[in-house]
Amino acid sequence: xxxxxxxxxxxxxxxxxxxxxxxxxxxxxxxxxxxxxxxxxxxxxxxxxxxxxxxxxxxxxxxxxxxxxxxxxxxxxxxxxx
Numbered sequence: 668x669x670x671x672x673x674x675x676x677x678x679x680x681x682x683x684x685x686x687x688x689x690x691x692x693x694x695x696x697x698x699x700x701x702x703x704x705x706x707x708x709x710x711x712x713x714x715x716x717x718x719x720x721x722x723x724x725x726x727x728x729x730x731x732x733x734x735x736x737x738x739x740x741x742x743x744x745x746x747x748x749x
Contacts, residue, residue, distance in 0.1 A: 668676070
């Protein structure tokens with residue numbers, strides 16, 4: 668092997684190694700994404716339940732108050748409860 672072939676072989680070996688590392692990193696990232704997506708779904712369920720319990724306890728007034736808050740957060744005019 669001459670110097671040019673040796674250098675080319677090293678570059679190809681480095682490229683192959685980098686591609687293998689990238690493949691493992693992508694697989695790990697996909698796995699972590701799946702794990703966190705499940706955790707996020709569980710957290711969202713707990714948050715929804717935490718909002719629903721006081722709403723059921725305090726009736727329509729609480730729901731109307733929360734709706735008004737959400738309207739304000741969305742940039743809408745607050746609704747009035749009659």
